[in-house]
Amino acid sequence: MSLPTTDVKTEDLSAQTAKTKQLIVQKFGGSSVSDAEGIKRVARRVVDAQKAGNEVVVVVSAMGDTTDELLDLAAQVTDSAPAREMDMLLSAGERISMALLAMAINKFGASAQSFTGSQAGMITDGIHGKARIIDVDPHRIRTALDKGHIAIVAGFQGMTRSTREITTLGRGGSDTTAVALAAALEADVCEIYTDVDGIYTADPRVVSTATKIDRISSEEMLELAASGAKILHLRCVEYARRFGVPLHVRSSFSQNEGTWVLPSADDKITIQEGVALEQPIISGVAHDRSEAKVTVVGVPDIPGKAAAIFQVIAKAHSNIDMIVQNVSTHGTGRTDISFTLPIVEGADALTALRAAQPEIGFESIEYNENVGKLSLIGAGMRSHPGVSATFFKALSDAGININMISTSEIRISVVTHADLLDDAVRAIHKAFELDGESEATVYGGTGR
Ligand code: ASP
Numbered sequence: 001m002s003l004p005t006t007d008v009k010t011e012d013l014s015a016q017t018a019k020t021k022q023l024i025v026q027k028f029g030g031s032s033v034s035d036a037e038g039i040k041r042v043a044r045r046v047v048d049a050q051k052a053g054n055e056v057v058v059v060v061s062a063m064g065d066t067t068d069e070l071l072d073l074a075a076q077v078t079d080s081a082p083a084r085e086m087d088m089l090l091s092a093g094e095r096i097s098m099a100l101l102a103m104a105i106n107k108f109g110a111s112a113q114s115f116t117g118s119q120a121g122m123i124t125d126g127i128h129g130k131a132r133i134i135d136v137d138p139h140r141i142r143t144a145l146d147k148g149h150i151a152i153v154a155g156f157q158g159m160t161r162s163t164r165e166i167t168t169l170g171r172g173g174s175d176t177t178a179v180a181l182a183a184a185l186e187a188d189v190c191e192i193y194t195d196v197d198g199i200y201t202a203d204p205r206v207v208s209t210a211t212k213i214d215r216i217s218s219e220e221m222l223e224l225a226a227s228g229a230k231i232l233h234l235r236c237v238e239y240a241r242r243f244g245v246p247l248h249v250r251s252s253f254s255q256n257e258g259t260w261v262l263p264s265a266d267d268k269i270t271i272q273e274g275v276a277l278e279q280p281i282i283s284g285v286a287h288d289r290s291e292a293k294v295t296v297v298g299v300p301d302i303p304g305k306a307a308a309i310f311q312v313i314a315k316a317h318s319n320i321d322m323i324v325q326n327v328s329t330h331g332t333g334r335t336d337i338s339f340t341l342p343i344v345e346g347a348d349a350l351t352a353l354r355a356a357q358p359e360i361g362f363e364s365i366e367y368n369e370n371v372g373k374l375s376l377i378g379a380g381m382r383s384h385p386g387v388s389a390t391f392f393k394a395l396s397d398a399g400i401n402i403n404m405i406s407t408s409e410i411r412i413s414v415v416t417h418a419d420l421l422d423d424a425v426r427a428i429h430k431a432f433e434l435d436g437e438s439e440a441t442v443y444g445g446t447g448r
């Protein structure tokens with residue numbers, strides 16, 4: 001019989017291991033695994049994380065620009081690829097990187113197994129090209145971890161439940177795969193590795209003195225992502241917020257601590273020596289060049305016309321962003337309605353609107369792709385007056401003309417001429433004193 005003291009000691013030890021052993025989901029984007037060297041670099045990092053005593057699940061994107069190259073190839077073969085075959089093609093990109101990463105890890109002395117999205121239990125709806133995850137059954141991943149393996153999962157893909165068709169989640173979807181897996185496995189953290197050190201107060205490619213944000217609430221991150229900050233996929237942030245998954249966005253090229261995206265705004269408050277530091281008023285500036293502005297001119301100012309216009313747009317499957325209706329020009333009984341939508345959806349929306357012109361009775365349509373959107377985001381706006389005053393004064397001092405304005409509780413957005421957008425971003429960044437002392441490091445790639 002063993003001595004009671006020994007028992008106590010053993011118990012203590014196992015309690016300690018249980019506490020420090022974490023389940024980490026790590027996601028590496030295409031720029032982190034763009035060649036064999038990159039794959040080996042990532043493999044070393046993953047092995048280190050396991051050696052530190054953690055269970056590690058890795059989600060990978062396709063190598064470098066593979067997805068774009070596959071899209072180009074398909075376009076050379078046909079201009080009307082069946083959506084099902086497109087998903088078969090695109091899902092191959094992630095299969096390449098997952099297998100190579102597993103090989104590299106095995107070479108470095110740890111053991112890894114790779115899994116396709118369907119093997120990993122990513123169940124989606126059947127909308128090819130932009131499928132949504134409806135369930136995750138990660139039992140094969142759990143078993144692999146229990147056997148001491150590192151599990152590598154192909155990002156961006158899944159399978160429908162009943163018909164077992166292969167689907168993809170839409171561009172940039174690997175982030176969402178990682179968060180969904182982290183939620184299903186009840187991981188302690190989901191680490192999103194990219195080619196910058198974290199989330200910055202503005203795109204460091206535009207504002208070289210942008211500063212890294214240490215912590216941000218998922219509410220603010222949602223607004224940043226929706227406003228064009230390309231570093232995280234919007235759906236991944238929504239998913240993380242809904243399931244309470246803490247995200248850590250960091251660089252795969254450095255060991256630096258990145259940005260924590262925390263599900264609750266309260267988590268953001270740092271307690272230092274018993275003092276709660278208030279969160280900053282502004283978290284950052286985002287910009288977006290991917291939208292066009294449509295103005296429907298001379299709409300009869302009577303009930304039902306706006307509804308008719310937006311029904312037409314909805315039927316064309318366009319996602320509207322900002323909407324502005326002017327006061328009706330005195331005496332004419334007509335008004336103008338402007339809105340923005342993604343440039344890629346512009347042509348379809350215009351065709352649909354033109355077809356509906358006789359019925360709705362507007363005079364004409366103006367369409368402008370030469371616009372850009374700038375957004376200032378910060379949860380502190382709710383309780384701090386004067387933010388809009390500073391914002392519009394800075395734009396006016398910089399001589400920037402505003403086309404449209406829209407706001408939420410924690411965001412102010414404006415549309416300007418595309419050529420003035422970078423200047424506008426820098427002016428706003430400066431006016432809110434977001435500039436840091438040193439230049440931000442961009443390790444390469446495009447921010448994805
Ligand atoms: N490879 C896919 C894409 O480029 C998914 C991803 O990178 O997240 O869209």
Ligand code: MG
Nearest residue numbers: 030061062067
């Ligand atoms: Mg990619």
